[in-house]
Amino acid sequence: MRLTHPTGDEAIDLDGIDLVDPVLHAEGDPHAVWHTLRAQDPVHWQQLRPDLGFWSATAYDDVARVLRDHTAFTSEHGTLLNLLGRKDPAGGRQLPATDPPRHTRMRSPIQRVLNGRAVEGHRRVIRDEVRRLFATVVDGEPFDFAELTGQLPMAVIGTLMGLDRDDWAHLTFVTTQAVAPDDPEFVRPEGARATLHGAHRELFACLQDAIARRPGGTGDLIDVLSTMDMEGEEPLSAGEIVSNCYSLLLGANVTTPHVPNAALVELTATGTYADWAGRPELLSGGIEEALRWSSPTSHFIRYATHDVRLGKVTVRAGEAVAAWIGSANRDASVFPDPYTFDVRRDAKRHLAFGVGPHFCLGHALVTVTLEEFFQELFAQFEDFAPAGEPAHLHSNFIAGIKYLPLVARRRP
Template identity: 50%
Template sequence: MTLSEARPTGCPVDAGSDDLVDPHFYTGGDARRVWRELRALDRLSWHQVDEHRGFWSVVTYHDADRVLRDYATFTSERGTLLELLGTDDPAGGQQLAVTDPPRHTSRQAQLKKALARKSVDRQRDMIRPLVIDLLAPLADGGVFDFGRAMLAMPMSVTGTMMGLPPEDWPALTRLTTQCIAADDPDFQEPGGKKATLETAHRELFAYFQDLVRFRGDHLGDDLLSVLISTRFEGRRMSPGEVVANCYSLLLGANVTTPHAPTFTLAEMTGTGVLEDWAAHPELTTSGMEEALRWASPVNHVLRYATKDTVLRNTPIAAGQALVVWLGSANRDEEVFADPHTFDIRRRPNKHLAFGIGPHYCVGHSVARVSLKILFHELFARYEGFESASAPERLISNFASGYKSVPITARPRKGKTA
C-alpha cells in the first residue's frame, strides 16, 4: 500500500474522555498525563474529530522541531489553529503566521526591521511604568486578581508600541481573548461560540481597517505607521495585509505574554519557588525562560502535509493534518531533565514556547523584555505571596493559561514606588 493510500487506524489512546480538541480538557491536569502516554509510543497517534476530520498528534520535542522547521513538507498556509481544522484559512499567504517561505522570509525580515526601528531596548523605559501601574493594587493588602492584570499587560505594551489609543485597550483585550477562548463563559457572547468568534473577528478587523485608513494619512513613529510604510517585494502591503498582520501581532502578544506569569503565580505560590526566585534576582532570565517552558502559552499549532511522508514510524498522507502540542514537547523527558519540576536554574532550556524554524515568534524579544521587567518588579517590590482563592484556567484549546489568579502580598520592606 502506498503512503497516499494509507489511512489512520485509530488512536492508541482512548479519545473518548481524553478529547484533545475539547477546550475544557485543559482546565485540569489530564493533558499532561495524556501527552506523557503519547510520548511513550513509537508512532504518532490519530485523533478522529468527526466523520470527515482528524489529525495526527505530534508530542515529542524532536518531532515537533522537524515539523515546525520543514515548511516544504508541513505547510502553515492552510491554517494554524485547530478551530479551522479542515477549512483553509482565508488569511493564508497574507498574514505572516499563515505564509510559508520564501514570501514569509521577506515579510518577517521587514517586520523584524520595523521592530528594530522601534528598538525593543528603548522600550524598557516605556514598559516599566506600565508594569508598575498594573501591579500597584498589590500594595493595598487586599485580594488582587493577578490573572486579570496579566491579561491586560500585553495590550499596555503592544498598544503603546502600535500607537493604539489607551481608551481602546480594554475592548481590544476582550476581543482578542474571545478569538482564542470563545468557549469560555466569561468571554462568550449570548449567541454562543460561533457568534462570539464572528463578532470578535468582525469588530477587530473593522477597528484596524478604520485605524489603518486614518493612520495612512497621519503617519507617526509608532509600529502601525512603520507597517503601513514598510516596503517588501517592491511594494507596500495592501490595507488588507496590514490589517491581517495587525490582528496577528495583537493576538500573538495577548496569547503569549500573560500566561507565563499567571502559571507561575497560580502553580508556584506556597511551594517556596517564588521566595527562592526573589532571593536570587540574578536568575530573572533563567526563571523567566522556565516560566515560558512550564506554561507553554501557545498550546498547539496546526500544519498540513504537502506530500506523502513518514514521521515517527508513521505514514502521513499528503493533505493530512498534524497538530504539534508545544506543551508536550516542552516536557519531553528525552530533552529536559526532570521536566515536571519547575526549575528556575534550568540551563540549557531550549523550549519551544515561541516555536522554532521560520515561524519563530517575531515578537519574542518584546515578550521577553516585558516578562523580565514584570518578574523583576514583582519580586523586587512585593513579598509574602499567598493564594486568596482557587485560580481559574482560561477555557481554550489554543491558549494555555489562567484567567483568574486571586492573590495577596505585601510591599517589600524598604521598597518605595
C-alpha cells in the same frame, strides 16, 4: 482543575482522547494525556468525523520538525484546530499563515522594529507600565493577579502600534474571545462559532478604524506595515495590513500574561517565590523556565505538502498535524524532571516561541517585558499567598489562566 504533574500511572484510553475539547484544557489534565501519548503513541491520529481528522505530534523532536520544515509542513492552509476542514482566509496574506519566501519578505521589515536593539529603547516605557499596574495592588488585600497581567501586553504592543489607550481594554477582551470562544465567560448566546466570528469582526473593525484616523510617518508598527518594501511585490493591501496588525495584537495579548500567571501558581504552591526573588542572577534563566513551564501557545497546525514520514507513521499529503508545544516542553528526553519548575534549569531549548521560520516575531519584546515585570515584582513584593482557586481558559489553543486570586505582601 488543570494539573501539571502527571505521575505516569494514569489510565488513559488512547481511542477516547479528544485534544480538541476545550474542557480538557480548562478542567482536565492535558499534560497527563500528552505524557501518555509521548510514551505510547507520539504521532497519534484523532478522527473527528468520517471525513475529518488530524495527527497529534507530542514528542519534542517531532514537534520541532513539524514547525521547522515548511517544505514538508505548510502553514498556508490553516494554523489552528478551529479551522480544521475549512480554508484559512489568511493563508498567504498573514505572517503566521504564510510560508517562505513571501513570509521572509513580510517578516524582515517588522523584525527590524522588534529586534533586541530596537526593543531595548522601549524598556523605560515598559517599566513605567509595570509600575503603574503594581501601584494598584493593596498590601494584604486579595486581588486578581490574572486581571493585572492581562493589562500588560496591550500597554506594550498598543504603545508600539500607536493605538489609543481608550481602546486597550476592549481590544484585550475581544482578543481573548477570539482564542477562547468556548469559554463560559466569553461565549455569546449564539454559540462558540458565532463568538469567534463576532470577535474577528470587532477586532478588524477596531483596527481599520484606528488605521484610518491616525497620521502617517509615525514610525510605529502600523506605519511599518503600511510602507514596507515587498521587494518587487505589490505593497500590502489594506486588508493585509489589518490582518497582520491583528496577528501582532493577538500574539501579544494572549501569550505574555500567562507566563507570570503560571509561574506564580507554582511559586506560591511550592513556597519558592523568595528563593527566586532573592537571586537576581537567576532572572533570565528563570524566565526561560517560566516560558517552558507555561507554554502559553498550546498548539499550531501544519499540513503535509506530500507524503512524509513522521516518527513511525506516514502522514499523507494534505493531512493536518497538530504540533503540541506544551507537550514538547515536558519531554523528559530534553528536559529531565520536566514536571518540576526549576529556575536553575537550562531551559533555552524550549519551544514556547516556536522554532524555524515562524519563530515568534516578538520574542525580544516578550523577553524584555517579562524581565521588567519580574524585576519589579521581586523588588516590590516580599511574597504572595493564594486567595482562591485559579481558573483556566476553556481553549485548546491558549494555555491560559483567567482568574488567579492572590494576596500580596509588599516589601517594607
